[in-house]
Amino acid sequence: MKPINVGLLGIGTVGGGTFTVLKRNEEEITRRAGRPIRITRVADRDLELARRVAGDGVALTDDAFAVVSDPDIDIVIELIGGYTVAKELVLQAIDNGKHVVTANKALLAVHGTEIFEAAQKKGVMVAFEAAVAGGIPIIKALREGLSANRIDWLAGIINGTTNYILSEMRDKGLPFADVLKEAQALGYAEADPTTDIGGFDAAHKATLMASIAFGIPVQFDKCHVEGLVGLESVDIRYAERLGYRIKLLGIARRREHGVELRVHPTLVPAKSLIANVEGPMNAVLVHGDAVGPTLYYGQGAGAEPTGSAVIADLVDVTRLHTADPEHRVPHLAFQPDQMADQPVLPIEEAETACYLRMRVADQPGALADITRILADNQISIDAMLQREPDEGEDQTDIIILTHRSIEGRINDAVLKIEQLPVVVGKLTRLRLEDLDK
Numbered sequence: 001m002k003p004i005n006v007g008l009l010g011i012g013t014v015g016g017g018t019f020t021v022l023k024r025n026e027e028e029i030t031r032r033a034g035r036p037i038r039i040t041r042v043a044d045r046d047l048e049l050a051r052r053v054a055g056d057g058v059a060l061t062d063d064a065f066a067v068v069s070d071p072d073i074d075i076v077i078e079l080i081g082g083y084t085v086a087k088e089l090v091l092q093a094i095d096n097g098k099h100v101v102t103a104n105k106a107l108l109a110v111h112g113t114e115i116f117e118a119a120q121k122k123g124v125m126v127a128f129e130a131a132v133a134g135g136i137p138i139i140k141a142l143r144e145g146l147s148a149n150r151i152d153w154l155a156g157i158i159n160g161t162t163n164y165i166l167s168e169m170r171d172k173g174l175p176f177a178d179v180l181k182e183a184q185a186l187g188y189a190e191a192d193p194t195t196d197i198g199g200f201d202a203a204h205k206a207t208l209m210a211s212i213a214f215g216i217p218v219q220f221d222k223c224h225v226e227g228l229v230g231l232e233s234v235d236i237r238y239a240e241r242l243g244y245r246i247k248l249l250g251i252a253r254r255r256e257h258g259v260e261l262r263v264h265p266t267l268v269p270a271k272s273l274i275a276n277v278e279g280p281m282n283a284v285l286v287h288g289d290a291v292g293p294t295l296y297y298g299q300g301a302g303a304e305p306t307g308s309a310v311i312a313d314l315v316d317v318t319r320l321h322t323a324d325p326e327h328r329v330p331h332l333a334f335q336p337d338q339m340a341d342q343p344v345l346p347i348e349e350a351e352t353a354c355y356l357r358m359r360v361a362d363q364p365g366a367l368a369d370i371t372r373i374l375a376d377n378q379i380s381i382d383a384m385l386q387r388e389p390d391e392g393e394d395q396t397d398i399i400i401l402t403h404r405s406i407e408g409r410i411n412d413a414v415l416k417i418e419q420l421p422v423v424v425g426k427l428t429r430l431r432l433e434d435l436d437k
């Protein structure tokens with residue numbers, strides 16, 4: 001059968017992995033797709049690198065626009081990254097009637113609405129399995145496998161760099177800055193690690209998953225983002241003593257009047273499966289009303305794991321290439337005219353349990369003042385820990401775990417507690433999720 005022709009834009013880490021796996025498993029992939037999938041053109045700024053990876057037999061160019069306008073190309077894979085050239089290339093490919101496969105979560109989380117609308121108008125597919133959690137087929141699971149369900153919530157470790165940093169901080173008791181340097185030396189964290197440690201990469205992925213889970217437009221600008229900056233090893237240790245681990249989670253939760261969408265360091269029960277996802281691994285927990293909790297685990301990055309997801313999309317697009325556009329799976333799982341207008345709620349309306357750490361003067365009545373403020377704000381205490389003051393020390397740490405409460409109430413209580421004369425400095429506040437319902 002006639003091969004389907006693919007143009008690859010960017011043959012770096014993921015592009016290289018995609019090329020290698022497609023070649024290695026060509027026969028198996030053809031048996032699945034029903035026809036051969038051939039990368040016939042590769043564009044990369046570095047032609048030497050492209051030649052080394054792709055070898056002879058593939059047309060190479062440093063002009064990616066020449067590939068998206070090539071009439072012989074059926075599918076364009078965008079693996080350049082970023083928002084500028086990548087966006088132009090994707091929109092031009094769509095305009096030229098080509099299907100697009102991309103791993104570019106940043107692009108889709110910010111410009112997804114425009115890109116999916118353009119694809120819808122042209123009757124082409126934009127597939128993005130590789131954009132969330134690398135090799136884990138979470139987009140497929142959310143979009144198709146769980147389509148019977150009303151999704152209640154999802155929570156994921158969706159950034160390998162930060163999960164590696166948190167695992168090392170806990171294992172070795174090292175401070176954040178030291179572990180970050182180690183992660184950079186090992187190649188997990190970029191030279192400029194802002195996107196990862198600032199939580200933005202996880203927020204891009206959480207935004208995409210929320211859209212597919214709830215059928216809402218892609219709204220990265222509404223996602224509440226807190227990264228690892230400022231997280232102290234002492235909190236990892238106290239959390240451990242209370243039976244919790246700290247993970248950077250991307251969370252999307254359906255509420256009565258809207259949807260919560262947030263990324264932040266989160267205490268999760270140490271015995272839960274997700275708490276035991278260590279190093280650079282990823283995992284996503286999805287709760288559906290019919291299926292209950294489901295968990296997806298695997299490598300969230302890397303050449304071949306991410307290439308695996310890119311190729312799964314190539315196979316899907318190849319199979320559906322000749323199908324009527326209305327018979328294809330919608331980009332965001334729900335039919336475009338059935339998207340919900342549920343708002344993304346402001347973080348003040350989020351409902352979470354909390355971990356509060358405060359330094360207080362070790363004197364009678366200190367705790368009573370604090371608990372009174374919590375009670376006045378209708379915040380109920382779940383557990384408490386007080387550090388034994390060292391010999392001669394007149395201050396101590398108090399750690400309080402609260403039950404679920406509205407974030408706005410916690411904010412108010414934190415401000416009032418910080419104003420108490422017995423409290424020294426600022427409180428440390430982290431969110432806590434039991435992830436059991």
Ligand code: NDP
Pocket residue numbers: 009010011012013014015043044045046049062063064078079080081082085103104105106130131134300301302303306
């Ligand atoms: P790389 O930087 O390794 O590869 C990108 C390649 O594209 C480089 O060879 C680069 O060349 C080339 N390139 C850049 N601009 C152009 C251009 N204008 N025309 C032609 N080629 C160009 O990136 P990755 O493979 O790591 O990432 C690709 C995408 O996949 C990104 O969107 C990323 O977020 C996503 N992703 C990456 C994962 C990973 O594990 N790395 C996992 C999941 C998603 P040069 O080096 O000269 O700039």
Ligand code: HSE
Pocket residue numbers: 133134158159160161162188196201300301302
């Ligand atoms: N920087 C990302 C991570 C790569 O650390 O998980 C995969 O998207």
